[in-house]
Amino acid sequence: MAEENKQNGKKDSKKNSSYISGKESRRITKFNRRVTKKLEKERANAEKDPALYTTKMEDPDNVVEFDNVCTYFFSDVGVVKAVDGVNFQVPKHSTVGIVGESGCGKSVTSLSLMQLLQRPSGQTVGGEIRFNKGDGTAYNIVNTPNAVMEKIRGNDISMIFQEPMTALNPVFRIGEQINEVIELHNPDMAPEKVKERTLEMLELVGIANKEGVYNMYPHELSGGMRQRICIAIALACSPKLIIADEPTTALDVTIQAQILDLLQNLKDKLNSSIMLITHDLGVVAGMADYVVVMYAGRVIEKGTAQEIFHNPAHPYTIGLMRSKPVVGQKVDELYNIPGSVPNPVAMPDYCYFRDRCEMQCDRCKGKYPPEIRITDTHVVSCYRHYEEGEVLGYPKSVNVEEL
């Protein structure tokens, strides 16, 4: 350590946050290898005993409960706490919108739920993700072994990805790609039945020329059509939960309107829930029943769409609303949130937003704010509401040195 300080002092001009000495780098690599090996071993043990990955739902009316989920990446520059103590629920038959800037951990949250993290460097190190089986028990996705996960993925939980251009395989026909999902989860189904179901799905997502499209390749379709195919694949097994990761970001506004309408209708038809991940506040307002706002790996505010949009409580949410130009509202200058997101490798121990916040109070000098309940459904992590609300508890971070 002393040597490193000396070195830093000598090369003061070169000193910046991304600089790591060779010794430090070797230490990080060694540590990562030890920790990830241990975690992988624990995971392998869980496979033997179903009790290790079966739990109970806190509220049987939820599809998914995230309970203090911590997903860390053991990278070459240190541990990146991409998701750090995230708490929220997805109730049955509703749409939950997750909003935040790029890098805030919204995609990693959904990947943790699908267990699609890039292992071994990406690991869910703490907390529980409870997925409702429907018979009173639940899977704890964090410990669920791969063999079981394969049955859940695509069947109970499915995902629509951001880029319809890259989500489809260019060398297989559309029909085959949808067939594959159905065959995988219904191995006893006759081939004619599978094709019938595929055509039914194509019709459901509003493709007029279904027989023709069945035999086409992805490159023959436009962006909007491809996204419809992705939706058809995701919905082929009538999942209980659909994760839509920025489903319309790559599309034009007119096509976006079509796709959002389609998703909303299909959700009602199939009786599923949607987890809608996006950075577009307008899309969330039109679709979501509940909104979760994330910042730097933590949930900073959650509540019903009405509460979040009409009565935002966290300074970041307020800033985000004010920085987006709205058609029909004339402002001379857009508000911009000063500064930028803190370095993900070395997060401060106080409120992550404090350095950019214009509404600080004395309490903000203390540790990271707890979750504070303002109304029954509205929860915010900000000291400005410390007096008026009920304090629920601090987010629990996992100490990586103890692993």
Added chain:
Amino acid sequence: MGNNDTILEVNNLVKYFPIKSSFFKRTIGNVKAVDGVSFKIRRKHTMGLVGESGCGKSTCGRTILRLQEKTSGEVLFDGQDVFSLNKEQLRKLRPRMQLVFQDPYSSLSPRLPVGEIIGEAVREHGIVPAGEFDDYITRVMEVCGLPSYYKERYPHEFSGGQRQRICIARALALAPDFIVCDEPVSALDVSIQAQIINLLKQLQQDFGLTYLFISHDLSVVEHISDTVGVMYLGTMVEYAPTEKIFAKPLNPYTKALFSAIPIPDPDVKLNRIILKGSIPSPANPPSGCKFHTRCEQCMEICKYAKPEWKEVEPEHYCACHLYNNDQEQKRAEQEADRVRKETKN
């Protein structure tokens, strides 16, 4: 309109990309990327150009700067025809018209430090004497909100917002009159978007810049532009001052486009006009009005006769058969008859 007031005039600009057959390299067709676009931009004003992807807005911007040759039509920059200039004259004109690209990740050379990225063209064009070069670059960077010690750093060390500032500084360093901003904020996060838009507006005030702002984000376009042009499949369908076009869009396409803008308020139930299908291929656009295949108010003549580009209300231009007067209606019907007969034969 006084000539001095108009900085850029585009008349009937056409840009086709030939489709070559694979073996003999014969031209077998054209992608009609820009098909007869006309507009004027006044000095120190911003014109927004909106439309779906593939409608030719970027091609239009690049052809105006003569980054690619036109097929026909004319572009007058400050009274000069851009396409009649020879190499030497064009070189003199280049610093006056600049471009900011969409993707700040791929439009900066990863091998040059920031100071060199911004300064390369300044030196090349001799904007300032060699002695003042360093001070000048520092000043330009400060104006764009970049501290001067960034000069030694390389693009990979910066975030998207900072990179876009570098792109803007690079354009601004040549002291241009006119900047084409090709989707400058679509790759950025909402809070960073606001910073860049505010910066662009500030620079416009301080340096008297004129912008052609190409974007598909209508709320951003409404915020920054003085006039808005809407493009569909290579043609302009509507052009008007921002307040007018947002208050009362005339063309059915514009109406549908504006109705699809998501509004961040859960209580506002959108009255969306959902367009059916997707944009037809520009290599083989529909006859008559190009929008007729998806239009809600499509009439018989729309299928055969091209609508005329005309001033429907003062300063509000639109191309649609809905606003024909008797004389134009007659002409359109005649044309429709003629085309119908031709197709029958």
